[in-house]
Amino acid sequence: MKQITLILFLAIVAYGCSEDYDGDHDSQNNELNLKDFFCDINSLEEPIVMVYTVDSVGHLSQNYYQYSRISEDRIEVIIYNSGFEPQATIIDEFNENGVELISNTPFIENDSNSRTSKILKGQVFSFIPGEVTGDLETQINGIDNGIEWSTIDKVSWGIIDTVFKEFNNNKTKTLITKGIVNREILFDGQPYRENLPNTNWYSEGIGLTRLEYESPFGTVSETYVKTITIEEFNELKKGANKS
Numbered sequence: 001m002k003q004i005t006l007i008l009f010l011a012i013v014a015y016g017c018s019e020d021y022d023g024d025h026d027s028q029n030n031e032l033n034l035k036d037f038f039c040d041i042n043s044l045e046e047p048i049v050m051v052y053t054v055d056s057v058g059h060l061s062q063n064y065y066q067y068s069r070i071s072e073d074r075i076e077v078i079i080y081n082s083g084f085e086p087q088a089t090i091i092d093e094f095n096e097n098g099v100e101l102i103s104n105t106p107f108i109e110n111d112s113n114s115r116t117s118k119i120l121k122g123q124v125f126s127f128i129p130g131e132v133t134g135d136l137e138t139q140i141n142g143i144d145n146g147i148e149w150s151t152i153d154k155v156s157w158g159i160i161d162t163v164f165k166e167f168n169n170n171k172t173k174t175l176i177t178k179g180i181v182n183r184e185i186l187f188d189g190q191p192y193r194e195n196l197p198n199t200n201w202y203s204e205g206i207g208l209t210r211l212e213y214e215s216p217f218g219t220v221s222e223t224y225v226k227t228i229t230i231e232e233f234n235e236l237k238k239g240a241n242k243s
Contacts, residue, residue, distance in 0.1 A: 017044070017067050017075075017207040032162070034127045037175050037202040041094050044069035049233040050207070051225040054082075057218035062225075063087075064233060074102065084237045098126040104138060114143045121154075125202075132156050133177050134200075147188045155181040155198060165203060167224060173204040181213060 017039020047068040054061045064080040070091070077090040091102040101122040106115045121137035135156040142149050157179025165174040177200045185192040194216060201210035209224040228236075 017041075017048070017050070032129065032175075034125075034129065034175075036204045037207070038099060038125050038127075039067060039075065039207040041069055041073070041075055044075060047230040049228050049230060051228060052222040053225055055219070055221045055223070057215070057220060063222060066230070066233065084240050092124055097128055099124040101136065101138075104140075106140065106142075113145070116141045120152075132158050133175075134179070149185070149187045151186075152184045153181055154183075155179050157198060157200060165201065165209065167203060167206065167209060168226065172206065172209075174209065175202040176200075177202070 044067060047066055050065045050067065052063045052065065054063050061082040063082070064084070066078040066080065068076045068078075070076045073094045075092050075094075077092065079087045079090070081087055086107045088107055089103075089105045093100045093102050101119055101124050104117050104119065106117070108115055118139045119137075120139060121135050123132075123135040126133055137152070137154045139152045140150065157177040159175050160178050161176040163174055163176060164171045166172070179198045181194070181196040181198050183192075183194040183196065185194070196213045196215060198213040199211075200208060203209040203224070206224060206227075210221065212219060212221040214220075
């Protein structure tokens with residue numbers, strides 16, 4: 001079940017390129033350029049890595065999101081955990097109306113396990129004001145140590161507020177979005193259903209700065225820390241391999 005929870009987190013975190021959690025409200029909501037709150041594909045001349053602190057029901061770690069532009073309208077995101085092990089590869093496609101999830105490939109830990117994934121709805125982030133910000137439906141079938149399982153996750157979310165949050169000592173205009181993840185699970189022949197409240201922050205000039213959802217075990221979140229170069233990330237990996 002741990003792997004299934006991880007895949008949910010990866011599916012809904014595909015949005016990005018000392019914090020003031022209360023924030024200051026912004027009264028100028030009518031003139032937002034929503035493109036400014038998502039990863040800027042035109043700025044990815046070189047790969048970058050965004051660092052997030054993960055709080056999984058009180059257990060702290062870090063995730064690293066490596067963003068690379070792979071074509072005129074597509075980016076590839078490789079997600080690594082604290083041990084610099086790849087967890088998933090995500091491909092997003094940009095168009096004039098927003099960003100679409102093209103593929104979400106979870107990492108397979110060993111040859112005895114398997115994954116197949118299908119994107120049923122792929123709207124990651126809309127650039128059109130007044131629309132639902134995101135509308136995703138994904139299906140993943142897997143086998144772990146001989147046990148078959150599948151998940152169907154349906155989630156849509158919309159903007160509920162615009163505030164200012166502090167990142168790296170700068171007050172940054174931030175969109176707050178909320179939604180519900182409706183999840184259907186079939187694990188070893190047993191069906192389960194979950195409804196998981198989900199909150200995301202998108203900050204101007206950064207992208208996704210916080211994701212939070214309520215799991216059956218408690219609150220799970222990722223919070224943006226900083227952006228580093230691919231060279232800095234590779235040095236971190238080298239240092240981890242030596243220790």
